[in-house]
Amino acid sequence: MIRPPLSGLALATCALLPTSTPAHAAQVEVLHYWTSGGEARSIAELKKTLAARGVAWKDFAVAGGAGENAATALKARVMSGGAPSAAQVKGPAIQEWGQEGVLANIDAVAKAEKWDSLLPPSVAAIMKYKGSYVAAPVNVHRVNWLWVNPAVLKKAGAKAPATLDEFFVAADKIKAAGLIPLAHGGQPWQDATLFESVALGVGGADFYKKALVQLDPAALSGPAMLKTFDTLARMKAYIDRDAAGRDWNLATAMVINGKAGMQFMGDWAKGEFTAAGKKPGTDFLCVPAPGTARAYTFNVDSMLMFQKPKADDQKSQQVLASAIMSPQFQEVFSLNKGSIPVRAGVAKDKFDSCAQQSMADMDASSKAGTFVPSLAHNMAVGSAPQGAIMDVIARFMNSNMSSKDAVAALAKAARTR
Ligand code: GAL
Numbered sequence: 409m410i411r412p413p414l415s416g417l418a419l420a421t422c423a424l425l426p427t428s429t430p431a432h433a434a435q436v437e438v439l440h441y442w443t444s445g446g447e448a449r450s451i452a453e454l455k456k457t458l459a460a461r462g463v464a465w466k467d468f469a470v471a472g473g474a475g476e477n478a479a480t481a482l483k484a485r486v487m488s489g490g491a492p493s494a495a496q497v498k499g500p501a502i503q504e505w506g507q508e509g510v511l512a513n514i515d516a517v518a519k520a521e522k523w524d525s526l527l528p529p530s531v532a533a534i535m536k537y538k539g540s541y542v543a544a545p546v547n548v549h550r551v552n553w554l555w556v557n558p559a560v561l562k563k564a565g566a567k568a569p570a571t572l573d574e575f576f577v578a579a580d581k582i583k584a585a586g587l588i589p590l591a592h593g594g595q596p597w598q599d600a601t602l603f604e605s606v607a608l609g610v611g612g613a614d615f616y617k618k619a620l621v622q623l624d625p626a627a628l629s630g631p632a633m634l635k636t637f638d639t640l641a642r643m644k645a646y647i648d649r650d651a652a653g654r655d656w657n658l659a660t661a662m663v664i665n666g667k668a669g670m671q672f673m674g675d676w677a678k679g680e681f682t683a684a685g686k687k688p689g690t691d692f693l694c695v696p697a698p699g700t701a702r703a704y705t706f707n708v709d710s711m712l713m714f715q716k717p718k719a720d721d722q723k724s725q726q727v728l729a730s731a732i733m734s735p736q737f738q739e740v741f742s743l744n745k746g747s748i749p750v751r752a753g754v755a756k757d758k759f760d761s762c763a764q765q766s767m768a769d770m771d772a773s774s775k776a777g778t779f780v781p782s783l784a785h786n787m788a789v790g791s792a793p794q795g796a797i798m799d800v801i802a803r804f805m806n807s808n809m810s811s812k813d814a815v816a817a818l819a820k821a822a823r824t825r
Pocket of ligand 1: 441442447472473474475549676707708709785
């Protein structure tokens, strides 16, 4: 609800109210999809940070991994004229919203806090529409990880795979030990998450960029793409029969409790391990997705700001933007979320070995030109081709479609505008 700023009288009245949130508090309504155990712990930190700055939180949570449901809910709200203060929107979709003319300009806070000098230029560019900041970056997630239960490996006499060949060796051993080799949830975005890590492992970063960022027809229909689908088809045999529709965090839970050995997933999965009290290196392992150690598929979460007519709402939005970029928040949020801070100047010592590796690999891959945007997590291409590509991948995962047909369908889907 929109309320006028606090006057001295209002403050005095609020102090008498028995509620924990003052009745006249400034407020932001935030649309997000952080609803799993680890995610809920992370967003609770944002609420706390804001409360400490005098801004109340109105939760607009829409469950559904990777935010497909949230994106639909956001469209409905903006079209009906009731945009939230902020929404979890990433990558090229920020430009698409910019074209609708509904975004708030947060340059005042970004300039005062020197965001340009704190953010990698590529990240700053994603946060801007026509040169002005419209979104605040929260963190960096690495997508090309494999999460492994070492106790399962031990039982199976297997070792954590570094290459795709080693992956299949380990998977066979885990299967022979009577356990599920690959924890997976049959949802289009999870299929696409698996697909992009396999594509990177099969063809390397240059192929990935050409095919899945530049949507180059030759790369999309060439031999590396054919091999990607062949590899994906082999992987299906190591996923259990109940995977259809399973949420990602339930697949992670299968690795946590030793029912399954491995999961391809971004490092928000680590948030589930840590929320369950598990320690990296002993209870679970994070290894780069097989064959992708030198590359890094990035996924930068961000809060996109929408135009609000009232000055006090605009002010609250700026408090939100400033809170998100504060070093304290960037640290505590990523410690819970499994990600790493996106801005410079955040202490690194509290981060675990997986996060330390992510930081080092982000640096190395940026220098090597192998730091690539995640297709499955809305960072690589616009929403129309992305949706069409993900559709092909999901159809392939759920049918006996041949790799040859999949490649042809993919090249066609990439032309969707
Ligand atoms: C990603 C998002 C993460 C996490 C995950 C599962 O796209 O960037 O923050 O929420 O989806 O929903």
